[in-house]
Amino acid sequence: MSDIISIPFNKPSLCGKELEFIQQALSQPNLHGNGLFTKKCHQALEKKIGCSKALLTNSCTAALEMSAILADIQPGDEIIMPSYTFVSTANAFVLRGGIPVFVDIRADTFNIDETKILEAITPRTKAIVCVHYAGVSCEMDTILSLANDHGLIVIEDAAQGIESFYKGKPLGSMGHLSAISFHGTKNIISGEGGALFVKDRRFLERAEIIWEKGTNRKKFLLGEVDKYSWVDIGSSYLPSEITAAFLWAQLPFAKEITEKRLEVWRSYHQGLQTLEEKGKLRRPIVPSDCQHNAHLYAILLPDGTLRNHVLESLRNQGIQTSAHYVPMHDSSAGRTLAKTHGSLVITEQTADRVLRLPVYPSLTLGEVQQVVEALQQAIESFAP
Ligand SMILES: Cc1ncc(COP(=O)(O)O)c(C=O)c1O
Numbered sequence: 001m002s003d004i005i006s007i008p009f010n011k012p013s014l015c016g017k018e019l020e021f022i023q024q025a026l027s028q029p030n031l032h033g034n035g036l037f038t039k040k041c042h043q044a045l046e047k048k049i050g051c052s053k054a055l056l057t058n059s060c061t062a063a064l065e066m067s068a069i070l071a072d073i074q075p076g077d078e079i080i081m082p083s084y085t086f087v088s089t090a091n092a093f094v095l096r097g098g099i100p101v102f103v104d105i106r107a108d109t110f111n112i113d114e115t116k117i118l119e120a121i122t123p124r125t126k127a128i129v130c131v132h133y134a135g136v137s138c139e140m141d142t143i144l145s146l147a148n149d150h151g152l153i154v155i156e157d158a159a160q161g162i163e164s165f166y167k168g169k170p171l172g173s174m175g176h177l178s179a180i181s182f183h184g185t186k187n188i189i190s191g192e193g194g195a196l197f198v199k200d201r202r203f204l205e206r207a208e209i210i211w212e213k214g215t216n217r218k219k220f221l222l223g224e225v226d227k228y229s230w231v232d233i234g235s236s237y238l239p240s241e242i243t244a245a246f247l248w249a250q251l252p253f254a255k256e257i258t259e260k261r262l263e264v265w266r267s268y269h270q271g272l273q274t275l276e277e278k279g280k281l282r283r284p285i286v287p288s289d290c291q292h293n294a295h296l297y298a299i300l301l302p303d304g305t306l307r308n309h310v311l312e313s314l315r316n317q318g319i320q321t322s323a324h325y326v327p328m329h330d331s332s333a334g335r336t337l338a339k340t341h342g343s344l345v346i347t348e349q350t351a352d353r354v355l356r357l358p359v360y361p362s363l364t365l366g367e368v369q370q371v372v373e374a375l376q377q378a379i380e381s382f383a384p
Pocket residue numbers: 058059060061062085086088089131157159160180181182183193194
């Protein structure tokens with residue numbers, strides 16, 4: 001195995017003003033959070049997403065946990081979601097006693113298969129969580145209409161979804177509640193970080209209480225009460241001003257970063273066309289209603305053995321690629337804490353065969369070409 005990494009899987013992109021804004025944050029009286037930079041980020045995100053309220057959080061995980069509290073998940077309530085996602089999607093609800101009900105994904109986008117949701121709904125179903133894999137939207141019209149017919153709450157796990165759209169609407173703007181990530185591996189970053197977007201106004205007041213550790217501190221800050229006190233459950237979901245200052249340096253560059261990532265994405269797409277035509281791999285599929293943000297370039301190899309061979313072979317040449325997810329229904333926690341509905345065969349096949357290629361704004365087109373050639377060579381040299 002090569003110890004030298006010539007092309008890493010990810011490189012966080014800095015926009016230039018991160019340290020300057022952090023310096024400014026350090027000179028503010030309020031370093032702990034909900035200060036100047038937090039408020040600026042809230043306003044910018046509310047404008048960008050068009051939601052009633054944006055609240056910065058320490059992570060997308062934290063925003064999902066807040067969503068589970070706001071959705072009033074009680075022990076035994078069922079939440080329909082894909083198994084092919086990051087553990088936080090399920091964990092947030094399990095923490096409240098909820099039971100994730102996994103349904104299969106679509107073979108094209110790897111998003112929840114909207115045609116499988118109806119049959120998974122029971123009298124215990126409380127919510128549907130849509131995970132927009134790779135920043136490509138789930139089929140939201142169908143999901144929102146199903147939820148409306150059955151009185152269910154829709155929560156978008158838009159961890160990967162900044163600057164992506166469904167029929168022109170930003171991801172994170174369609175569910176009653178949505179969560180986004182600014183983790184260092186995402187397109188726009190703050191190290192660790194995330195945000196909750198509240199669309200449905202009935203959740204507004206409680207969202208801010210939960211965010212402020214279950215207190216009515218907001219009323220205190222507005223001068224409506226002379227002390228703040230414990231009024232509900234909540235936790236430490238609010239990031240410091242240092243995190244908010246970092247994010248404030250990134251947000252104005254969201255479009256520029258996305259455009260650079262898209263250039264890389266398109267270059268892979270063009271470079272891998274011939275291999276796809278020869279049936280050696282499948283390139284990502286983006287439905288025409290979806291405008292994506294090039295968060296990932298995930299290909300499908302014909303089988304798991306070849307996928308592992310390619311991953312290993314590229315690693316030996318210093319090129320980092322990555323497989324994921326261990327489907328949650330097939331994990332030790334998932335087997336005891338969740339249920340499945342129907343066959344999850346597409347989930348299992350995808351997890352076995354998917355390979356994610358490096359994507360970041362500073363990846364040169366020459367490096368993309370290098371990855372494409374290494375991939376081609378690895379596939380052609382495969383002798384099972
Ligand atoms: C689909 C999905 N949901 C949730 C998360 C959790 O995000 P965070 O690391 O910001 O908590 C991730 C992170 O990779 C993710 O990809």
